[in-house]
Amino acid sequence: MNTIGFAPHDHGNCVADTLRKAEQHCADNGLRLTPVRRRSLEILLADHRALGAYDLLAVLATEGLGAQPPVAYRALDFLVKAGFAHKIEALNAYIACAHLGECQMPAFLICRACNSVAETDTTLGRGRLNDAASDAGFRIERTVVEAEGLCPSCQKDTA
Amino acid sequence: MNTIGFAPHDHGNCVADTLRKAEQHCADNGLRLTPVRRRSLEILLADHRALGAYDLLAVLATEGLGAQPPVAYRALDFLVKAGFAHKIEALNAYIACAHLGECQMPAFLICRACNSVAETDTTLGRGRLNDAASDAGFRIERTVVEAEGLCPSCQKDTA
DNA sequence: TGGCTATTGATATGTTATAACATTAACTGT
DNA sequence: ACAGTTAATGTTATAACATATCAATAGCCA
Numbered sequence: 537m538n539t540i541g542f543a544p545h546d547h548g549n550c551v552a553d554t555l556r557k558a559e560q561h562c563a564d565n566g567l568r569l570t571p572v573r574r575r576s577l578e579i580l581l582a583d584h585r586a587l588g589a590y591d592l593l594a595v596l597a598t599e600g601l602g603a604q605p606p607v608a609y610r611a612l613d614f615l616v617k618a619g620f621a622h623k624i625e626a627l628n629a630y631i632a633c634a635h636l637g638e639c640q641m642p643a644f645l646i647c648r649a650c651n652s653v654a655e656t657d658t659t660l661g662r663g664r665l666n667d668a669a670s671d672a673g674f675r676i677e678r679t680v681v682e683a684e685g686l687c688p689s690c691q692k693d694t695a
Numbered sequence: 696m697n698t699i700g701f702a703p704h705d706h707g708n709c710v711a712d713t714l715r716k717a718e719q720h721c722a723d724n725g726l727r728l729t730p731v732r733r734r735s736l737e738i739l740l741a742d743h744r745a746l747g748a749y750d751l752l753a754v755l756a757t758e759g760l761g762a763q764p765p766v767a768y769r770a771l772d773f774l775v776k777a778g779f780a781h782k783i784e785a786l787n788a789y790i791a792c793a794h795l796g797e798c799q800m801p802a803f804l805i806c807r808a809c810n811s812v813a814e815t816d817t818t819l820g821r822g823r824l825n826d827a828a829s830d831a832g833f834r835i836e837r838t839v840v841e842a843e844g845l846c847p848s849c850q851k852d853t854a
Numbered sequence: 855t856g857g858c859t860a861t862t863g864a865t866a867t868g869t870t871a872t873a874a875c876a877t878t879a880a881c882t883g884t
Numbered sequence: 885a886c887a888g889t890t891a892a893t894g895t896t897a898t899a900a901c902a903t904a905t906c907a908a909t910a911g912c913c914a
Contacts, residue, residue, distance in 0.1 A: 542831050568880085570892070589870070605897060607873065625784040626839050628870060628901090643824055645833045656827040665842060667801055668815040672701050673847035674804045680785050680841040683824060688832035727911085729861070748901065763864065767911065786900060787870090 542584075542654050542687045544643075550634075551581045558620050567618055572601050576611035577632060585652050586629035619688045624653060628684045631655070641679055645686035650692070654687070680682055699744075701739070701804075701813050701846045709793075710740045716795045717779050726777055731760050735770035736779055742809050746787035783812060785841045790814070800838055806846035808853070828832060 550683050558577060562569045569577075580587055593608035601607070612630050613642050615621035622642055633639050634655040645654040656682050669676050686694065702714065703814035717736060721728045728736075738754050739746055758765070771789050774780035780791050781801055792798050793814040804813040817840050828835050 544835065568891080572893085580703065597719065602894080605871070606873095606895085607893080612909080623825055625841070628787075645831060645835070647827055647833075648836070653795055656831075657822075658823050664817050665815075665840065665852045668802065669804055669842060669844070670738070672804060672813055672815075673850075674806075674813065674842070675697045675844045675850055676804070677807070677844040678842070679826060680839060680843070683828060683833070683835045684735065684838070684839070684841040685828075685836040691832075711896070727860080731862085761862085765864085765904095767861080769862080 541618075542647075542652065542689070547583075551578070554581055554632065554634075554636050555619075558618070561618065561620075561637070567614075572596065572607060573611050573614050575601055576598065576608070577615055579631035580615070580621055581628060583652070584631070585650075585653065586624045586627050586631045586633065586646070588629045592630070622655070624682060625680050626684060627651075641681070643681035644683065645687070646682055646684045647690055648684050649686055649690035652687055701806075701811065701848070704741075708718050711736070713740055713791065713793075713795050714723055717777070720777065720779075720796070723791045726773075729756065731766060732773050734758065735767070736774055739774070739780055739789060739791035742811070743766035743788050743790070743793065743813065744809075744823075745783045745790045745805070745824050747786075751789070781814070783841060784839050785843060786810075802840035802841070803842065804846070805841055805843045806849055808845055811846055 553575065555574075559576075561567070570661060575596065576592055579592055589605070589608045590613055592612070593602070593605060596607060596611075597603045612621065612623075612676060615632075616623055616630070617676070619633060619639060621630050621646070623630055624644060624646065626646060631644075631653050633640070633642070635657065639655075639657065640659045641654050643658040645656065647653070658679070664680065669675075696770070701752065714733075714736065718728060726789070734755065735751055737796075739749055748764070748767045748771055751771070752761070752764060753768060755770075756762045771780065771782075775782060775789070776798070778792060778798060779795060780789050783803060785805060790803075790812050792801070793803070794816065798814075798816065800817045802815050802817040804815065810848055817838070824838070825835070827833075
């Protein structure tokens with residue numbers, strides 16, 4: 537599992553590939569990637585950065601795809617439930633999934649300076665948290681793992 | 696590091712002990728545990744459950760300690776900065792620190808049914824996340840680790 | 855005492871998210 | 885093609901969470 541987000545990569549391909557996978561997943565599971573949903577995913581995919589619901593809404597509005605908050609929240613809700621996007625709890629913002637199809641327990645590295653977000657995975661590393669949960673008799677259904685700090689590029693700028 | 700929250704314990708002592716430690720910490724560090732701040736900490740300590748800022752405010756208001764949002768947010772800000780409380784990002788809510796004085800990298804187990812929260816620690820378990828961060832050249836400053844699920848008691852109720 | 859800083863009081867507003875209900879589109883079986 | 889059903893959208897309103905700003909006051913200390 538590589539950590540996309542800060543490293544240079546072929547982003548056009550990254551976007552196209554994710555859209556293709558999303559379409560396939562919808563076809564396979566009887567989900568409908570409607571215009572608003574598809575466009576919302578494209579907007580989130582535009583860069584590896586978290587977008588607020590109202591930021592998304594602003595873009596949709598300029599394109600005549602809806603002007604009221606529920607439009608954005610419904611689209612985001614669909615994308616998150618389908619596994620196409622994640623909510624970054626520490627920012628109250630949303631980001632496209634960078635590992636569509638192979639994403640179990642996402643973890644995020646969030647740059648507090650430029651707001652870019654890299655996604656990685658902690659599936660193999662839940663040791664301590666799982667131990668604590670089973671000691672306490674707690675049944676985990678979802679985990680939020682987010683690290684805030686400075687990305688490589690913003691560390692240079694500060695130095 | 697034990698995981699307080701779901702297990703029975705002497706809660707009166709748990710509260711008194713934390714208040715004592717908080718007073719000591721303020722005395723040692725030139726911080727002022729004013730009436731609003733102290734009372735806010737007591738309210739958060741009342742049980743191992745996350746409280747919204749406006750829930751806290753409602754209690755403060757009945758006691759004549761302030762009726763406007765900034766009162767609650769200022770108190771919470773002080774408590775969080777001093778390490779006496781934590782923000783639960785997944786709930787936009789706040790909880791008293793259960794390990795005052797020995798809390799480095801808190802992690803939370805959050806029951807989605809009864810909203811009770813247990814606090815544990817992941818200081819020794821950051822392996823994967825740290826690895827991913829150093830691979831990416833990311834400098835971590837703060838981590839958010841929260842697990843949502845069902846506490847022992849609510850698992851029984853559902854069964 | 856005077857000057858500094860931290861805290862509080864108060865009003866307003868910004869930001870994030872959902873409730874509720876009417877309408878329209880898509881799918882299903884006949 | 886048709887009615888019955890469910891999913892999606894349009895729209896209005898409001899709930900819930902959070903901060904900016906500025907004036908007033910309290911504590912500290914030279």
